[in-house]
Amino acid sequence: MTTATFTPKLITTLREGYDRDNFRADALAGLTVAVVALPLSMALAIASGASPDKGLVTAVVAGFLISALGGSRVQVGGPTGAFVVVVFNVIALHGYDGLLIATLLAGLILIAAGLARFGQLIKYIPHPVVTGFTAGIAVIIASSQVKDFLGLSIETLPADFIPKWQAYWAALSTINWVNVAVAAGSLAVIVGLRRFAPRLPGFLIAVVLSAALVAILGLPVDTIGSRFPDIPAGLPTPSLPDISIAKVGEVLPSAFTIAFLAGIEALLSAVVADGMAGTRHRSNQELIGQGIANIGSALFAGLPATGAIARTATNIRSGARTPVAGIMHALFLLLFMLFATDLMAFVPMAALAAILFMVAWGMSEYERFFVLLRMPNGDRAVLLITFALTVLVDLTVAIGVGVTLASLMFMARMAETVHVDASGKQDAELDAEDLQQRDDLPAGVEVFRITGPFFFGVAGELLETLRRMGQSPRVIILRMRLVPLLDASGVQALQEFAKHARLAGASVVLSGVQAQPKSMLTRLQSTRDAGLFQFADNFVEAQALAVRLVEGQSQDG
Structure with missing residues (x-):
């Protein structure tokens, strides 16, 4: 067990040297992310069945701890859409104290998972499963916001999907068209700004404009102030919930679900961050940091938290260099809680519903x-x-x-x-060509031979080998003659490897691809992933293609 494996990235980056320029860049990025997280944290808390201040508490406490103790340079944490469904159900069944106990237990489970080095297991979750439950969560989040978007008069909204839509249908005659106009206008502002001015904080602008309009014109719509009249300012005093053995047993399954979701989303977000920023996260330390953050959030009566992909991407695009950016995002949110909580009362629920529709749309990964x-x-x-x-x-x-x-x-x-012919010779037996594959390798070309099924674990090994090489090759040949099977997770893994290679300036050539893997690559490759790799029928053709690619790069240079 190496010390570096369990060292927070904050300590590593500070040891490397931290100056005023780094702080200026991190502070600006932190402010930008805080502007995005402010309305989003409130909206996610309300969708989860809690008050809006719980979302802000989570963003402040968990966001601070995830950046301070996590294993990623630029990860930003807080409440996310993935938790909405499970949190809503836990509160409905076990009360808010039950949620706090489940969040505490989830934090302990995440710490244990990190210490047991379970961080690498994320790559073995099949891609169709991840996409299926993420899209399902998106549908549930969108469905939960129909009432506030349309301004329906429903006293108690059922938790289950079908009864919920039956309740919507029964209350359809109570639509508040002024509420619909505010919601639709907020949605139009967000979509328009994303299209024509993506650098502006669309969520915050939509909330401010809708709140001002409702307050000035006195429009008859539900607001945070009318639904949650007693929102406290600042952070509450940390305390433990009322814990009992019986209560622990009741919420333990939910705790494992929260821990699983937190681990999955945090590590996926860290992988995305690595691809965008060219960094490398420590998966086991990230799980430990997430665990401590969830314990901290529960002590301050907050919600479960994890790495947030959208906020992390915003952090990177805003110029973040170290975990200090995530810490600054939490501090800026804390300042808002201390000095501007009263302004939350003017925010229309319709605007928050519009924000959550956009969150659901982003989570759905409809293209994938x-x-x-x-x-x-x-x-x-x-x-x-x-x-x-x-x-x-x-x-x-x-x-x-x-x-x-x-x-x-x-x-x-x-x-x-698995096939063995009559002579007893297995298909995977090496021939002379395989043993001499590097003898005539052109300069600037690297080759890997893959044997057996290709999945996320193999892609991770290839990426690690690529990093250890130091200077990236200009062309990478993947010999796949002995790969009999490629499933959706394998396609995703190949695409991720090719994207990392392209960021490093290398082209990827696939040599000797069998019929089933080639069919899968052709069928599952989306338009945005076109051109990630080129095909050669055999290794000789792959070498010739690699030479042409190297020469072409030299001429372009």
């Missing part, structure tokens, strides 16, 4: 979802079953069933790929 629908029947079934169970039954059931089905299909496919 429709691309995965072109998979073979088995993988498509995993995607659709996971999606349906998430929406109609339960998130925990959906993940369990999805992973189990994907694992069974993977084992069945592996059994079908």
Whole structure:
């Protein structure tokens, strides 16, 4: 166990040297992210069945701890859409104290997972399962906001999906058209700014404009102040919830769900951050940091927290250099809680519903979802079953069933790929060409030979090898003649590897791809991923293509 593996990135970056220029860049990035997180944190808290101040408390406490103790340079944490469903259900079944206990337990589970080095296990979650439950959560979040978007008069909204829509249908005659106008206008502002001025904080501008309009004109719409009249200013005093053995037993399944979601989203966000910023996160330390952050959030009566992909991406695009940016984002939010909490009362619920519609749209990954629908029947079934169970039954059931089905299909496919001919010679036996693959390798070209099924774990090993090489090659040849099977997760892994290679200035050539893997690559490659790799029928052709690519790069240079 190396010390570096469990060293927070904040300590590493400060040891490297931290000057005024770094602080200026981090402070500006932190302010930008705080502007985005301010309305979003309130909206997510309300959608989860809590008051808006709980979302801000989570963003301040957990956001600070995730940046200070996590394993990523630029990760920003806080409440996210992934928790809305499970948090709403826990509060409905066990009360807010039950949620705090579940969040404390989830924090302990995450710390244990990090110490046990479970951080690498994220790459073994099948991609159709991740996409299925993420899209399902998006549908649930959007469905939960119909009441506030339309201004419907419904005293108690059912938690389950179908009864909820039955309640909407029954209350359709109570639509508040002024409320609809405010919601639609807020949505139009957000979409318009994303399209024509993406650098501006669309969420905050929509909230400020709608609040000003409602206050000045005295429009008859629900606001945060009318629904939550007693919002406290600042952070509450930290304390433990009322814990009992019986209560722990009741919320333990929810705690595991929260820990699983927090770990999945945090590590996915860290991987995205690495791709955008060219950094490398420490997955096990990230889990430990997330665990401590969730314990801290629960002590201050906050919500579960994890790494937020959208806020992390905003942090990077705003010029963040170190974890200090995430810490500054939390401090700026704390200043708002201390000195401007009264302004929250003017925010219309309709504007927050519009924000959550946009959050749901971003979570849905609709492009990826429709691309995965072109998979073979088995993988498509995993995607659709996971999606349906998430929406109609339960998130925990959906993940369990999805992973189990994907694992069974993977084992069945592996059994079908083992072939031994009458002479006893196995297909995977090396020939002279394989043993001499580096003898005539052109300058600037690197080659890897892959044997067996390709999945996320293999991509991670390739990326690690690429990093250890120091100077990146100009062309990478992946020899895939002995890869009998490629599923959706394998395609995703190949695409991620090719994207990292392209960021490093290298082209990727796939050599000797068999029929099934080539079919999968062709079927599942979206338009935005076109051109990530080129194909060669055999290794000789791949070498010739690599030479042409190197020469072309030299001429361009």
